[in-house]
Amino acid sequence: MKAVKKLVSATAISLVLVGTGAQAHPMWMLPSEFNLSTDEGHWITVDATASHGVFSFDKPISLANVTIYRPAGERQRMGSYFKGERRSVFDLQLNDQGTYKVELKTPERYMTRFVVGGRDTQRRIMANKLEAASQLPDEAREVVTMAMQNISVFYVSQKAPTRTVLEVTGEGFEMDAITHPSDIVVGEPASFRFTYNGEPLVDTAIEVVPHGTAYRSSRQQVDLQTDSDGRVSFVPEMAGPHLLSANARFMGDGVLADEVGVNFLFSFEAIPQ
Amino acid sequence: MNKGWVLGIGLVMGLHHSAWAQEAVTIEVTLPAIEGPMYYRPYVAVWVENDQGEVVKNIALWSKEPDWLKDMRRWWRKTGRYGGADIDAVSGATRRPGSYSLSWDGMDAQGQPLSPGRYSVHVEAAREHGSRSWVQADIELGSGPKKYTIEPSEELGEIHIMTGVTP
Numbered sequence: 003m004k005a006v007k008k009l010v011s012a013t014a015i016s017l018v019l020v021g022t023g024a025q026a027h028p029m030w031m032l033p034s035e036f037n038l039s040t041d042e043g044h045w046i047t048v049d050a051t052a053s054h055g056v057f058s059f060d061k062p063i064s065l066a067n068v069t070i071y072r073p074a075g076e077r078q079r080m081g082s083y084f085k086g087e088r089r090s091v092f093d094l095q096l097n098d099q100g101t102y103k104v105e106l107k108t109p110e111r112y113m114t115r116f117v118v119g120g121r122d123t124q125r126r127i128m129a130n131k132l133e134a135a136s137q138l139p140d141e142a143r144e145v146v147t148m149a150m151q152n153i154s155v156f157y158v159s160q161k162a163p164t165r166t167v168l169e170v171t172g173e174g175f176e177m178d179a180i181t182h183p184s185d186i187v188v189g190e191p192a193s194f195r196f197t198y199n200g201e202p203l204v205d206t207a208i209e210v211v212p213h214g215t216a217y218r219s220s221r222q223q224v225d226l227q228t229d230s231d232g233r234v235s236f237v238p239e240m241a242g243p244h245l246l247s248a249n250a251r252f253m254g255d256g257v258l259a260d261e262v263g264v265n266f267l268f269s270f271e272a273i274p275q
Numbered sequence: 276m277n278k279g280w281v282l283g284i285g286l287v288m289g290l291h292h293s294a295w296a297q298e299a300v301t302i303e304v305t306l307p308a309i310e311g312p313m314y315y316r317p318y319v320a321v322w323v324e325n326d327q328g329e330v331v332k333n334i335a336l337w338s339k340e341p342d343w344l345k346d347m348r349r350w351w352r353k354t355g356r357y358g359g360a361d362i363d364a365v366s367g368a369t370r371r372p373g374s375y376s377l378s379w380d381g382m383d384a385q386g387q388p389l390s391p392g393r394y395s396v397h398v399e400a401a402r403e404h405g406s407r408s409w410v411q412a413d414i415e416l417g418s419g420p421k422k423y424t425i426e427p428s429e430e431l432g433e434i435h436i437m438t439g440v441t442p
Contacts, residue, residue, distance in 0.1 A: 037351070037352075038342075038345060039341050039343070039344035039345035039351060039355065039356065040341060040342045041341045044342075161358065162356045162357050162358070163356070184352075185352070273348055273352055274348050274349070274407075274409075275349060275409075
């Protein structure tokens, strides 16, 4: 299997992104429970915010891009929701046994950047490669189109965990949960595999941070890098919620975008032994 | 499937294991008296794992509402969430502080005698407004009478396990 091509100069791309202001904040979701033993339809509540902190509130977000998948894979509507000044909140009722997937996925946004004039003035337009072709000035140089997407996900299991919602489709950026999210245990290795259009994302930086950074000196961040198969493996040391994040930058298909940037966040709980 | 055939297999296995299958295990669990206005009886689970950490037998479950079963974190993850029939068979109401003697015939959840070897006995207790305690002891099955003691923890008193008990 051929690996997804990594950008030669990731730093250059990041620098460009900082200036865009487009979806600069990672968006995380944190449910009230990740595992339940209830018999009947039980409600859980979820915090959602755009923030650079680990489970700290900063800005509310639109919940329009949140999709709830029931254990058999059908979609479900959310219950009550609220958008405050610092966070958004929504409730969801779990009527089925098994594992639910809750995903916040923004549509891919395209940005084409270029330089013009004798002073290399930087410009950008929100357009994919095809749209940009007719919009670019004739003298545009160093034209690069980037596709950007935010994905945030968590899983919640009622009684025995199931795997239907974990199945990968081979489309876009995906996390293949080799370890079921309800089986992440302190002191035991957990493994995840990352792909783009089904092909492994190689040498992608992944970080994992346990909750509560505000109340300890060390961030206790674990830095990982995907192997040639797109995998990472780690052993949680602390029980409780964790945030796994990937800021993946790689080559696009060359038709709509030259580069792809995905900001991925996965909230999970490490269960005590 | 042919009933006679199944019975035949059962008999062969029974004979094969008869030398040690009669060794039962006694587990004495003590729930300490804890003072305070917010005392509610703990949820308690007792079970046995093999040397791979797989649950082979549930021995006791004292609980009230299913919502809080998950608070016995290890028990819930290892066996509770799968809702096996052997759990129903050993379920009962929560108990007040005191000592309780549980006896286990050495059979697994399917009613088959376990092979001799190393196993572990686990006791987990979780209490509302209280703590969660999980303790365990490795035991040898099929090697005669032996005594094991587990030190007291926040929610559990001293636990005594005796293997090789003649029923």
